[in-house]
Amino acid sequence: MKIAVVTDSGSNYREEGYNVEGVYCVPLTISDENRTYLMGEELSVEECYRMVQAGKMLKTSQPPYGRIVALFEQLKAEGYERIFAVPICSGLSGCISAMVTAAEQVGIPLDYVDCYTTAYVELYLALTARKMLNKGMDPSEVKEILQKAALDAVTFVLPVDMKHLVRGGRITKAAGFLAGLLKISPVLIVNKESGGKNDTYAKPRTLKKAEDVVIDYFREHGVGKGYGICMAHVFNEEEGRNFYNKMHEEFPEADIYLTPLVSAVGVHTGIGCVACQFVKKLEYNMDSPGEYTEG
Numbered sequence: 001m002k003i004a005v006v007t008d009s010g011s012n013y014r015e016e017g018y019n020v021e022g023v024y025c026v027p028l029t030i031s032d033e034n035r036t037y038l039m040g041e042e043l044s045v046e047e048c049y050r051m052v053q054a055g056k057m058l059k060t061s062q063p064p065y066g067r068i069v070a071l072f073e074q075l076k077a078e079g080y081e082r083i084f085a086v087p088i089c090s091g092l093s094g095c096i097s098a099m100v101t102a103a104e105q106v107g108i109p110l111d112y113v114d115c116y117t118t119a120y121v122e123l124y125l126a127l128t129a130r131k132m133l134n135k136g137m138d139p140s141e142v143k144e145i146l147q148k149a150a151l152d153a154v155t156f157v158l159p160v161d162m163k164h165l166v167r168g169g170r171i172t173k174a175a176g177f178l179a180g181l182l183k184i185s186p187v188l189i190v191n192k193e194s195g196g197k198n199d200t201y202a203k204p205r206t207l208k209k210a211e212d213v214v215i216d217y218f219r220e221h222g223v224g225k226g227y228g229i230c231m232a233h234v235f236n237e238e239e240g241r242n243f244y245n246k247m248h249e250e251f252p253e254a255d256i257y258l259t260p261l262v263s264a265v266g267v268h269t270g271i272g273c274v275a276c277q278f279v280k281k282l283e284y285n286m287d288s289p290g291e292y293t294e295g
Contacts, residue, residue, distance in 0.1 A: 003133050004080040006071065007126040008063055008095055009040035010088035010118035010264040018123075023130050026063040026071055028088065028095070028264055032056050038064075039263060048263040049235050049271065058267040062088075062095040065102065072106040084139055085112040086126035086146070088264065091196020092118060111139045113146045116196040117155040119262045120230030120277045125150060128282055145282065153279040154221075155190040156214045157198060160207055160236075161270030185210040188269075198268075207274070211243050214276060215250055221278075225253035228281050232261035234273040243274050255281070 005023045007013055013025040027038035030048060037043035039060075051058060075083060083103060087095040096112055103110035113129070115122045125146050132142045159165055187210045189201035202213045223229070229247060233240030237258075244258045260266075261275050269275075 001082060002080050003082045003084055003139060004075045005126055005130045005133065006075075006083055006085045006087070006099070007122060008087050009038075010093070010095075010262060011086070011123035011126055012040075012045075012119060012259070012262045013123060013126070014040045015045055015262075016123065016259070018127070020127065020130055022134070023126060024071060024075070026067050028063055028093070029061045030263060030267060031059045031061065036061075043263070045260050045263045045266075048267060049260075052267055053235060053271055060093075060264050060267060062093045062098050065098055068098055068102040069105060072102050072108055076106055076108050080108070082109045082111065082139060084129050084133060084142065085110060086115060086122055086129055087112065088118040088122060089114055089116045089190075089196035091116065091190075091194070092264070111143050113143055113150060114196065115150045115153070116192045116194075117150075117153065117190045117277065118264055119155070119232065119275075120228070120259075121150065121153045121155065121279050124228060124279055124281070149279060149282060151192050153191065153277065154217070155275065155277045156201070156217070157188040157190065157265065157269055157275045158185060158207060158210045158214070158273060159188070159269040160185060160272040163270075165270065187213050207239065211246060211274070215246065218247075218251065218278060223251050223254060223278050226281055226283075227251070227254045228279050229254050229256040230277045231256060231258045232275045232277075233258075234261050234266040234269065234271050236272045236274060239272070240274050243276065247276065254278075 007025050009027045027041050030037045030039050085099050090096045115125050129142055184203050185207045187202040188198045204210050204213055231244040240258055248256055
């Protein structure tokens with residue numbers, strides 16, 4: 001069976017330089033008061049953050065429905081019999097429901113995984129889905145394995161610009177004032193338990209202590225060999241690098257890399273934010289075709 005894997009620009013698929021055969025990406029949208037941009041096509045991560053830095057309040061939304069339908073029609077015309085989607089999570093976007101509706105309209109079967117987040121975890125699961133399907137694994141088996149990996153993954157976001165959070169309606173003016181007064185650096189978590197939405201995990205003082213809270217969480221959950229860790233930042237490479245170094249010291253056997261935070265998240269958290277994610281990686285067992293193991 002010929003199966004296409006579809007993700008969206010929340011995964012940073014294009015920005016990370018991927019162009020994998022059989023993997024397709026639809027653009028989320030970013031809007032200011034004047035126009036709407038296609039993320040990753042009409043507006044890069046850097047261009048987006050330049051706008052935020054200039055004081056613009058941006059909004060994000062799901063891919064244009066017409067783009068999803070057009071892609072699904074193209075895939076069907078190219079002989080694909082099924083679509084396996086790994087989009088931005090339902091807690092952050094309506095992308096999944098839009099894909100379900102589009103697949104019904106076009107008349108092509110759709111399977112999907114809710115990754116309960118976006119960015120690196122979304123990207124990793126999409127690329128892994130492609131590898132599994134290339135080996136001839138059944139889509140239902142792929143979904144079961146990747147959904148479990150998504151359940152065990154986590155995202156932490158550490159914003160520092162309280163005024164931006166207030167302007168964007170993420171916190172109240174009173175909460176923003178109190179956070180600034182007490183030098184609180186909130187730790188936001190996104191995972192299955194948070195419903196795929198940003199939820200407050202801790203309220204330590206200073207960004208350094210916030211990073212220590214995240215490291216403690218990683219340590220408590222057994223992160224190490226066989227895990228992928230993505231460190232990210234919003235125009236704050238120095239602190240992103242410092243956080244990366246701390247993570248590398250704590251978890252030297254993990255696969256860690258540093259990158260700009262995907263704009264689907266960073267436009268809401270503001271300049272200076274740092275973030276990180278982990279996912280337990282899946283490796284194909286060549287001795288037992290169709291079998292995947294963790295780590």
